[in-house]
Amino acid sequence: MSQASIPLQEQEKTKILKAYKKLISSCLPFTNEEERKLIREAFELSNKAHKGMRRKSGELYIFHPLAVAQIIIDEIGLYDYTSVICALIHDVVEDTDITLDEIQRKFGLTVRQIVDGLTKVSGVFDSTANKQAESLRKMLITMSYDIRVALIKIADRLHNMRTLDSMRQEQQLKISVETKALYAPLAHRLGLYPIKSELEDLALKYTEPQVYNEIARKLKETQADRDTYIQDFIKPIKQKMEEIGIDCKITGRVKSISSIYEKMLKQHVTFEEVYDIFAIRIVIDPKDKDERGVCWRAYAAITLTYTPHPNRLRDWISSPKANGYESLHTTVMGPGGKWVEVQIRTKRMDYIAERGLASHYMYKDKNSEAQKESLQEKWLNSIRDLLENKQINGQDFFSVVTSNLVAEQIYVFTPKGDLIELPVGATAIDFAYAIHTDIGNHAIGAKVNHKTVSLNYELSNGDHVEILTAKNQKPNIKWLEFAKTIKAKTKIKEATRIERQALIEKGKLLFQRKAKSLNVSDNHPIIKKLLEEFDLNNLDDFYFLLGSHRLSTQKLNDFINKNLKYLQSSTSKLEIGELPSPSPSELINPEDVDLDSMTIKDADLNATVKTGKCCNPIPGDDIIGISDPIEGIVIHRLHCLQVVKTINQDPDRVIKTKWSTGNLVEFLTSIRITGYDRMGMLNDIVRTISMVMRINIRSITIDVQDDMFEGVIKFYVRNIKELNQVITLLKNISGVLTVERT
Ligand code: MN
Numbered sequence: 001m002s003q004a005s006i007p008l009q010e011q012e013k014t015k016i017l018k019a020y021k022k023l024i025s026s027c028l029p030f031t032n033e034e035e036r037k038l039i040r041e042a043f044e045l046s047n048k049a050h051k052g053m054r055r056k057s058g059e060l061y062i063f064h065p066l067a068v069a070q071i072i073i074d075e076i077g078l079y080d081y082t083s084v085i086c087a088l089i090h091d092v093v094e095d096t097d098i099t100l101d102e103i104q105r106k107f108g109l110t111v112r113q114i115v116d117g118l119t120k121v122s123g124v125f126d127s128t129a130n131k132q133a134e135s136l137r138k139m140l141i142t143m144s145y146d147i148r149v150a151l152i153k154i155a156d157r158l159h160n161m162r163t164l165d166s167m168r169q170e171q172q173l174k175i176s177v178e179t180k181a182l183y184a185p186l187a188h189r190l191g192l193y194p195i196k197s198e199l200e201d202l203a204l205k206y207t208e209p210q211v212y213n214e215i216a217r218k219l220k221e222t223q224a225d226r227d228t229y230i231q232d233f234i235k236p237i238k239q240k241m242e243e244i245g246i247d248c249k250i251t252g253r254v255k256s257i258s259s260i261y262e263k264m265l266k267q268h269v270t271f272e273e274v275y276d277i278f279a280i281r282i283v284i285d286p287k288d289k290d291e292r293g294v295c296w297r298a299y300a301a302i303t304l305t306y307t308p309h310p311n312r313l314r315d316w317i318s319s320p321k322a323n324g325y326e327s328l329h330t331t332v333m334g335p336g337g338k339w340v341e342v343q344i345r346t347k348r349m350d351y352i353a354e355r356g357l358a359s360h361y362m363y364k365d366k367n368s369e370a371q372k373e374s375l376q377e378k379w380l381n382s383i384r385d386l387l388e389n390k391q392i393n394g395q396d397f398f399s400v401v402t403s404n405l406v407a408e409q410i411y412v413f414t415p416k417g418d419l420i421e422l423p424v425g426a427t428a429i430d431f432a433y434a435i436h437t438d439i440g441n442h443a444i445g446a447k448v449n450h451k452t453v454s455l456n457y458e459l460s461n462g463d464h465v466e467i468l469t470a471k472n473q474k475p476n477i478k479w480l481e482f483a484k485t486i487k488a489k490t491k492i493k494e495a496t497r498i499e500r501q502a503l504i505e506k507g508k509l510l511f512q513r514k515a516k517s518l519n520v521s522d523n524h525p526i527i528k529k530l531l532e533e534f535d536l537n538n539l540d541d542f543y544f545l546l547g548s549h550r551l552s553t554q555k556l557n558d559f560i561n562k563n564l565k566y567l568q569s570s571t572s573k574l575e576i577g578e579l580p581s582p583s584p585s586e587l588i589n590p591e592d593v594d595l596d597s598m599t600i601k602d603a604d605l606n607a608t609v610k611t612g613k614c615c616n617p618i619p620g621d622d623i624i625g626i627s628d629p630i631e632g633i634v635i636h637r638l639h640c641l642q643v644v645k646t647i648n649q650d651p652d653r654v655i656k657t658k659w660s661t662g663n664l665v666e667f668l669t670s671i672r673i674t675g676y677d678r679m680g681m682l683n684d685i686v687r688t689i690s691m692v693m694r695i696n697i698r699s700i701t702i703d704v705q706d707d708m709f710e711g712v713i714k715f716y717v718r719n720i721k722e723l724n725q726v727i728t729l730l731k732n733i734s735g736v737l738t739v740e741r742t
Contacts, residue, residue: 012060016047019066023084026070030079041106042085049089049096057166064159065090071155075195077355083148086114090152093119110146117149118156150190157183158195161202176206191324193353200258208261215257218271226254226278233280233334240301241282246294248284255279276331279341283350291346292317295328296683298344304704306332309339310712311596311699317349318683318690319461324352410461422459426484429455432467433488440491442469456482460694477503480541481550504540507547514556526563533559533618562616596698596714598654599742600667601627606720608632609665615640625655625667633657635665658716666716668698669723675736677709685736688729689715695726712742 020043027039046065053061069087072078085107092098093115100119104112161179164172180203187196205212230252241248255277263274282302286294295317302308312331320326326349334340345353411419412431420434428448432455433440446453447466459465475495483489493500527539534551536542545551604627615637617623622638626646635657636643646653656668673685682702689695695715702711717723723741730739 016060016062016066019063019070023066023069023073026073027081027084031081035081038107039081039084039088042088045098045106046088046092049092049098053095055163055166057163059163061091061095064163067159068152068155071158072152075158076151076155076192078148078151080148082110082114083152085111086118086148087152087155089115090118090156114146114149114152117146118152150186154183154187154190154192154195158199161199164202164206172206176203179203180207191352192355193325197256197259201256204258204261211261212257215260215271219254219257219260219277222277226252229335229338230278230280233340236305237280237282237302240305241298244297244301245287246284246298246301247287248282248298250280250282252278252280275339276341279343281343281350282345284344284346286346291348292683293680295344295346296680299328299330300682300702300704302332302342302344303330303702306334306340308332308701310701310714312341313697313700315686315690315697317345318687327353410459412459412461412463412465415464415466420465423484426459427455427482428453428457428459428465428467429479429483429492430485430488431459431465433483433491434485435467437491439467439469440488441475441495442471442473443467444470444473455479477548480544500544503547504543505547507543507545510546510553511543511556514553514560526560529563529618530559535619595624595654595656596668598624598651598656598668599670599714600625600655604633604655604667610634612636612640612642614642619659621659623657623659623665625657625665627653627655633665633667660716660718664718666718668714669717670712670714670742671727671730672710672712672738672740672742673730673736674708674710674738675733677704677707678735681709681733681735682711684733685711685713685730688733689713689726692729693722693726695722 024036024039027036047062050061055061055064065088068090069084072083072087089103093100100112100116103115157179164175179199184196184199184203187199234250238250260274260277264271282298284294284298309331314329316325316327326345328344329341331339331341410422410424410426412422414420414435420431422430422434428446429440429443432443443455445455445468446457447468448457448463475492477496477499479492480489483492531542534545546556610631611617612634617635617637623635624638624643625633625635626642627633633655657665660666686697690697695717698714698716700711700713702709727739730736
């Protein structure tokens, strides 16, 4: 990166000074004189250390740290002088003679630690997954010590991606792949949406330049038409908002190139066929504290002007995303029969959506009493705990971290009212280990919402959890069956290692004997299916299950025999794409059918449920239920021939289903609700179903006429009892007149 020292041109000096002055004036609102003096020192140190160094583009190196510091303020919104200092000197230890001790002497321990964290993170991944995982481990540990390390690292990566043009093509590819795989998900997890989109777009630009350029060109060509359309679309909404006294800003936003491309791939459509190239965003300045109420009122007003799509209401204001994102999304029919996505949120929600974690960080800083860690910090801590454990091998680890970046979370409360973030499906033992390893190790049971439960109790959003402990209790190898978090699993494995190892060896022996007779090797496709079937992470976990007799050899035999046949008879026969004659084009493809219309009928709700022998669906497969007067409800894979046949011949028998927890199946159901319209009515209905019953709503359509409303709500239930409970609760809402199955 460095070259022989080249004398500074006057011009360049002026340019550096200009950039520095801009930075200092951006710092004015949140720094005092003392702090600005330190920022100046950091700049001077960096300028001196990088003196004469140029980037591949020929630009003086100092412009890079200056740009990173500017991104920290302008785009990440981290108004923190320490972060500005660290951004300015983030590359000096790695690239120059300056040492960490010198930095500590000048700027203190915190700055040293952050810069150290940024320095260790160096180099580009090799293509082998193992090495990649090891670099990732190293990098994330350092990030997790101080959240600012992650934020500065993202700013650094963003500037590097913006200036990637001058790098060699091979480097461009490597850096882009890494950005797409790691930094974009990380920015997403930290709630930095605009940065996430830009990182993805830039990565696409270098990994698939033709695709990128083609979409960019088409966006440009269609821009004028789009702008006109957006203006026409917005006009009546604006009027309506004024009428009902909602103060808001309405804009049209084009989606990112990478997200358009993703849609084209996912939905197998061309650019022209992607209906949501742009979205309308309504940012409300609420007059009172009822932020949700005003969002729902705006929603009601919009859907009075434009008809909403029955299946596209996304409510992240009742239950925000794990990264803090709050917004209400709906899709409505705009002029000319075009579907248009509308996002509704308040100014506060918008700020969080744009700035993500940084906004929480600032909030925390300003409220000295709010000493609690943010959820993201807790998440980073949990990653650190995990990374510092040597038991996990590189491969495991990579899948763990990347899945951790996007996994859906639940939030539960400690007795003191602290919020703990856990993955969906977590049990009391996971909670115990999340609090403290000691508590986990000595746990004997738990109280959830004041009721005593066992350690395998599955927690739900909002539960209050208290762990019961006993001095003599020791971790039990059986806990591994229901521990979900990596932290709990690792700690239990650690504590029961010797016992476990013996059982693994035993299981391995058992399996090898079996495998030999069947001619199945360790990397046979059936192994993958087997791990999926029994929800296992790796082969050791499988051997352990077998060795401890928790999985009987009989069950294993059955599974292998059933699936070997299935694998040998080749899956392709079951796939729609390879249907034998008659010509496939004459049949309706399950994917082309409005599956949401296929809800469960009264008569079927108490029927028994079986899985189809023809296609052997397992949890995770897309599934469809077929009602049969003798067999009850039979579950098939979406592409099973049986499904295709039934959809074509007897569609009334088809029921939309999905997997729920514990290998159970949920059925799509539909109710009609009528009543008097009032403020907050929709909100009450939605809250009753999604928050009280914790049931996921599939869709809501509400028609309001004069003072009355009529709506159809579709959601998944496991059984008739659950459905009747929902109906009773809805009937109790004030203003609701009738609730009935459709
Ligand atoms: Mn850098």
